[in-house]
Amino acid sequence: MANQFIDTARILVRAGAGGGGAVSFHREKYVAAGGPDGGDGGRGGNIVLTVDPHMSTLMDFRYKRKYVAETGMNGSGKRCTGKDGADLVIKVPRGTVVRDAETKEIICDMSDDKPFVLARGGKGGWGNQHFATPTRQVPRFAKAGLPGQERDVILELKLLADVGLVGFPNVGKSTLLSVVTRAQPKIANYHFTTLFPNLGVVPMEEGRSFVLADIPGIIEGAAEGAGLGHDFLRHIDRCRLLIHVVDVSGSEGRDPVEDFDTICTELEQWSPELASRKMLVAANKVDVMEDPELLERLRAHVEAKGCRLFEMSAATHQGTKELMYAAADELAHLPPILVFEPTFVERPPEVDTSAPLEITRDDDGTWLVDGPWLRQLMANVNFSDYESRNWFDKRLREAGVFDQMEAKGVTDGDLVCLYNLEFEYQK
Structure with missing residues (x-):
């Protein structure tokens, strides 16, 4: 745990x-x-x-x-x-x-x-x-x-990562991360070996190093919660660049083109903006590729969509250096990591105005009005702002505060004290 x-x-x-x-x-x-x-x-x-x-x-x-x-x-x-x-x-x-x-x-x-x-x-x-x-x-x-x-x-x-590795489970994302960074993710020959995102820094010459994230494998239906993708797709949100890792070995009888399109569909369903992010495609496991036609079909498919394809083998380190240099070149022209702007608007809390107020008169004739809900209401009013004061006056009228005060004997010209606010009462 x-x-x-x-x-x-x-x-x-x-x-x-x-x-x-x-x-x-x-x-x-x-x-x-x-x-x-x-x-x-x-x-x-x-x-x-x-x-x-x-x-x-x-x-x-x-x-x-x-x-x-x-x-x-x-x-x-x-x-x-x-x-x-x-x-x-x-x-x-x-x-x-x-x-x-x-x-x-x-x-x-x-x-x-x-x-x-x-x-x-x-x-x-x-x-x-x-x-x-x-x-x-x-x-x-x-x-x-x-x-x-x-x-x-x-x-x-x-996660705050420059580049995110995406793809189906067991396509070699964790192996690639371990090869190009000092991260040591769990690696094994079965699906969903990676159960949580891993981060690593890709060392480059000064000013070009970047953070690479290995995201747990995505499967069809991930955007709706299938597999692990629903839990971790959010970690790609900030990535400036995506590297889509595709298994072209044919060892599991999968079609690389179908796999590529499936992952792209899941990204689109999760976030259209994310799906439009710059992407490089890594055709992995070329060292054990059974049918070169699979690679060529994938190359033609992704290049038609405007993506660059890189042949590589994470296991033998073939092509990994070229892929990382290409990623660094792309990052040099991309905007910085996304920082989410606040969208929250402070709203006055709902208060139960049905509770009776305590209205008493001091020895000098000042009316004292108090109550828990009134204190809560006043805690969120800016009395130096004209609109805030108008809103406060409206809430008091709607809650029947002035009616309660008049029922107690408050009349025009009387001095009233509401918590820290003093004013002359006028109908």
Whole structure:
């Protein structure tokens, strides 16, 4: 199990909640009516993703599915702000694509060394020092911290390789990888010897070396989940160049032309863009070829499709060097490795607005409105943005908040405090 390759995982992450504000009053000898000095709560810890170059699979996420960051500390007297919650750093392999579990939209592509904040901690609640006014000099209330963001995400590992080896099982892809790189994949004379992708660096002169990936054998129906292809076709997504390895020996009674077309069809069904990627064709096992006509038929077929064919034998190293130099020449003219752009759009969470709110009146006449769903709603509103404020006002009206307030006796001109937001009420 130690070598098991895991390339998808689903995890739940929750950033830390902010700490609560403090209710405190300044007490000092010979100082009368020192006033409120309750400090703010600390910010909750973020969930941060970072690339670990030593990780090659998502195995670590198979047994642990929930990650929660630290909560911010509560504020205290003397205007002391609570300590921020520690960020929780989650390490992932390079090339991990993070998707929203519900919409499948891409949140980020962890292909560089830059950390990414996946979920932000909640803001700390205000201490009572913020609520002092000329008419309210003794505010005996503070606010709780806001909850941290919560996300249900899918991690997908898409290998970062320049060139991908594709083809049916047992056509010699692993042997070719072992010959042209220092990788040591499992090699045997039976189908599906390779159960997970292998990577190796093809050494060339300075500036021309490239990463080669051996993808487990694809069979007919792979795009629909047959065999191993469905699990690993995603690893070809980033490859700038494909080398299609075809067995022309005739030892298994297969038709190379049919094999070539079958694999191309599977690539097309998986991703039309991938199928249009630049491809070189490697006619392997020419050293044990029984019928040269098979090779010539394949040559005519692939050249008619615009592909170059290279005769080779991975077992005897015949033609492998020429193939790698051709691949390096092609890469010099191809775009860099694909990095997936984020498509995820932050949407305000759905909240249960049916829960009753707590509406009370302070000694100085200020109305205090609070409730768990209201705090959750306000955590996702940018009050410096006009459209966000309008959206927030609309949600309050739809939830009947203003009706509840008026039923409690709130009238025009009254001062209302919604969490950290104060305003004069107007119908």
